[in-house]
Amino acid sequence: MWLFVAGLIVFFGGGVVSLLMRMSPRLASMVGCVAAVTGSLLALGSAAHVLFTGQAAHVTMAWQIPFGSLALGIDSLSAIFVVPIAVIVAVAAIYGGQYLPSSYRSSVIGPSWFFFNLLAATMLLVVVARNGLLFLLCWEGMSLASFFLVLTDHERERTQRAAWIYLAAMHLGTACLLVLFLLLGRSSGDLDFERFTCEPGSAGILFLLAVVGFGTKAGFIPVHVWLPEAHPAAPSHVSAVMSGVMIKTGIYGLLRILTFLGDVPSWSGWTLVVVGVLSGILGVLFALAQHDLKKLLAYHSVENIGIIVIGLGVGLLGLAHRIPPMAVLGFAGAMLHVLNHALFKSLLFLGAGAVQHGTGTRDIDRLGGLLKKMPVTGTTFLVGACAISGLPPLNGFVSELLIYLGVLTGVADSSRVAEVGWALLCVLVVGGLALIGGLAAACFTKAFGCAFLGEPRSEDAERGHEVGAAMRASMVVLAGACFLVALTGPIWPYVYGSAVVAVAPASFHGEVQAAIEQSRFPLMVVCVSSWAFLAMVGLLAMVRRALLSGRQVDRVPTWDCGYAAPTPRMQYTASSFASPILLLFRMFFRPRIGQHLPTGLFPKQASFESETPDVFREYLFEPVFSAVAWTALRLRWLQHGRLQLYVLYIALTILVLFIWKLG
Amino acid sequence: MVTTSGLIQIALALVLAPMMLTIINRTKAAFAGRRGQPLLQPYWDLWKLFHKTPVYSQTTTAVFVSGPIVGCAATWLALMVTVHA
Amino acid sequence: MTSWLDATLVLLILTSLWLLGSSRLQACIRAVAFQGLLVGLIPLLSKWPEISLRLGGVAVLSMAIKAIVLPAMLRRAVREANVLNEVQPLIGFTTSLLLGIALWGLAMHIAGRLPVQTLNVSAILVPVAIFTVLCGLLLIVSRNTAVMQVIGYLGLENGIYVFGWAFAIEEPLLVEMGVLLDVFVAVFVMGITMHHLSREFDTIETDELSSLKD
């Protein structure tokens, strides 16, 4: 535990030092980067200790603040969130150490590292805080640090707007959390987690508050609207951290709250399943409609959070209906997906950053052919794309498989519940997950295909070049990790077991423990098959090489059917690739199309552009906000400058009070 | 565990797979009143194809090359899992 | 002395109505001066015959300030500001008077709810005080020139004093003096501000004073 605290101190110290070193941005960057990596390693060490020994660590330090105490603790639930946070922060810091100085003005370097380290420290604190006030302070600190990171490029109007949306969303979400924690701590007087109690009958409302409050951070639909704005605006290594791990603190919060709630009603599981399926499907659909690589990835975060939430929902249903294997598989799948998504989404964001760094644009329709110019970026991006699409032998497949298995186990155990409902669940989850996976694969075919394959579509793409060694190394590490998770499948139930037990009510621990043992088998199969698959790919590649050795291999232009002047613009574009699928789901989209069609006999110029804004932002939040603003502006006459009116208010107030109160 | 019969099954499946094409084509031909291809035609085709000079478009990348390999590996794997189960 | 007190109170009501019904500034200033005089009389009448030196002194001083000094200042402000001798009401005089009568009813209503009977003073004292306060407020709300608002404020203060001094609240001299001084300075500062207003805007109609708004 003291290792962990030391890590936090390193984060803070390094952040402050790099903030103060205004003279030398390079040195500031170095300090910030080294501090982040060191801090992460220290935190990782203490989390690993907890995971391996299975012994939770606690420490409480003196702190004088009303209702608060500096109580920290790492149990297995915390530890499995500390691990991805520390890993991703370290990798992103290494990446950022090279990326940031070469992409941004030197004046932002110091502050950027300060906030990066602050973000890392507060994220770690959030998952180890054992006091409500401390949790909320760190929670808001995390939001603010990332808010400032989003604002790195603050002179662009779009960035400002994104940051504002982000800040507003975080604040609204936190409002729910304030009430949530106060309600939990109402009976004990202070806000220490260990004395949190759920008053009888209030589990439902507490659960809903947690879903809205934490869901805003995590990016549940429809409160995800900040996500596609903020992530693209931030520097890429920050997007990687935000999307990869910061939003997961919302999942952590939800899980942590579940440990206080005890028995939760069955509808809460259904709620999560529905929210998850909606987030997953809509997230991936919106992603399909994007041309901006980072925005596309941001929507995929919504999708993956949806998958995690489906897992949680399945787990909750398992708990509510006392089907231990279902609970275990659901929760373990969700928790493993937290780690997996952290790995591959960070990898993809780093890749997107590399693309932007190498070409200067993230518009997929302007890219193309980058795999040749940026082989490492391209290959690692491909690994990430396969992983996020849930393809074996990569990690995304493992966690999704667990969730599938969870549902199927539950359905097999359908004797205890209404048949219709259970069948519906099966359709919802299995169908939903399958649809999500398929669409994700389509989406990444589009993203990878259009950006990295084919011919460059613009001069920017033509000029593209591979990024520096540190950036490449961090992407390679993450890509390797994606494989590693899948290839070490059977250890994960052990890692996640005690965390699952923590979430389950006490009366239920034994059965859960037993179910954890059983869940190893499918993972063993996956693990072995993955190794076999890799071996076979290797084998076949060697066979191919043997066959081709010593023979002439021709590389010629693609046959153009005799057309004399092909240009790269004749390639499939990202929009046209996605168009058939989007047409199928057009009821969810309101694309904004600006077109200037060719007219006349000799048309000179024609243009076409489309943009797909977020439906929920455009048709849910913006109307509400503008309605509020409209109402407020209608009420401006109250203060319309006449003194007489003002005195009249006072007179009427006192008269009304007299007549009302002295009756 | 990998058994001898399993290995034999896998090997057989690999060897006989191209025959599937012949069977399909000959069945079709029979219904159309033709004679159809020789029994070992796919093997001859494969033999011939393996000896041709490979030509790749300049546009393509390693992804293009790895497509068949991964596809083949995945099919094999499916085969193995099926046999095993 | 109760009859004298009652008579004074009735006069006070009439002065308030006079204020509401006048269309000339000078008349209003005169009315408010008269009101100040009446207000000064009330403690003397309600405590008659055991009037302490202190009570008498404060009453005389307040009469001097409210009936002589403040009206004089107002007249001077009006002269210097060079304003028209008109009240410029936002609502008509008839309406004002009708509203005044309604306010009397309201004052009676409110006073009726307060436990007045234990106070051992004239029965209409509390309603009259409240009525005077309300009339002052009505003047501020319904008149358009700054001078009239000061006059309304004075009326408001007079009403409060009726109430306070009728009970001859045994507060030490210091506080009474402070209160008096504050009112004096308030009107003084308002006068200065009015002076600036007339210079800046060439008028002290408060219509001009509505540029600060949302």
Added chain:
Amino acid sequence: MLWFLVAVPATAALLAFALPWNWGRRLLLVACAACHVGLTAAAVIQRPEPVLNGWIDLDDASLLFLIITSIVFLIASFYTVGYLAREGHRMPTKPGEDAPFVNFPEAVFTGCLLLFLAAMTLVVVSHHWGLMWVAVEATTLVSAPLIYFHRYPRSLEATWKYLVICSVGIALALLGNFFLAVAARTYETSFHLAVADLEHHARQLDPLWLKAAFLLLLVGYGTKMGLAPMHTWLPDAHSEAPTMVSALLSGVLLNCAFLAILRGHALLVKAGLGDFSRELLVLFGLASMTVAAVFIIRQMDYKRLLAYSSVEHMGVLALGVGIGGVAGYGSMLHAVNHSAAKAMLFLAAGNTLAYFHTKSANDVRGVFRVLPVTGILWIVGLLAITGSPPFGTFLSEFAVLKGMVDNNRMLVAVFYLIALATAFVAISATVLPIVFGNAVKDSDHVTADGNSQPFAPIHLLYPPAEPLWSIVPPMLLGIITLIHGLYVPQELSDFLHRAAIATGAE
């Protein structure tokens, strides 16, 4: 000892009126403010004896508000010195303003500022209703010339409204005092209006008169405090007054009026009518927060924005006291934090105004680029005033919310959160573009008829765009609220609890 607290600034004020040198006067201002802080510190160390039959006394609540007054005034006085050095003698044409302005004589300004301090001190230390009334009225009268320092029509209008509205309010409070006296006199003995006397005999007071008195006091002092719907003077006065006067009005004066209301509340609590006053305070608190939120939305005058935010925070204070329990404690803490945060924001706004010559948020962009420290101050202030961690306002607003949840006032809590969230969203929507984005566009200096107006930006006339006097005072205030957000010493916490208990808030 207690006399000195009032007498020192009052004497200094007279001296300031008389002194012939401006610099001597400025020195006097700072010296007097420092002296006042020293006296306050002495009072903290050893609680002075009451004087004037206990009419002037320092209980915990008085001490709390005295400390706020003293410190904010000292910090503002540093700013004032620099401000006067720059603005005091200047008579330029102010682009964007309606007319040329000529400042009030500096002697009057400084003198009134010191008198203002004296009057506010008297408000917080007086334990006699009459005396307190006199002091509150005095604050109105001496601050009127302060608002009218830059003599242009809009500030004059603001002054006039301030005077009339506050005077009307204060008049009602006077009536309230008389009602109190009547309530105290219905039994055989009659008490003076000394706070201690009344509280001691609270049970014997006539409840109906007491209630009526409280209504009048609430509306009367509430006008001064800026509770809706009596708050109408506040945006006008705050937006037109010179920067540090706005800071003092918002950071200190409103608190003084709040203390006056608290005294009334304490009396009612002692008289067993606590529920009556609590209900009203909650009502006014919610009304203030709602009204403020409505006017903060799309508020494009950033000084008015801050003024409305003050209305909102006064609502929080009233609400906290009205809820009681731990919320009362939160209310006390919030008074401290709000004073620091708001004063700081007003000073930052003053720096911005001095550079950009406009109060319209539409025309100010990229403060961060041209005035980096002021930009940071804006952001810190934005977070502090909207109750974000790690600033003290978060803790205090949290404590108020905790009070609501603990007392099971869930509906109030929901209202409270919605109002706070609305204000947050709206304030940040206005402030973020001010701070970030491209610095002044060329079009910003274009007059209404489309011609660009050549004028020398003030930073060319006065080389350092951010002189130390303009950034250190708000930084100090920012540090105060930051510290309170991360560390509230047990002693301070106990002290705030005692203050809350003394005023019936807890």
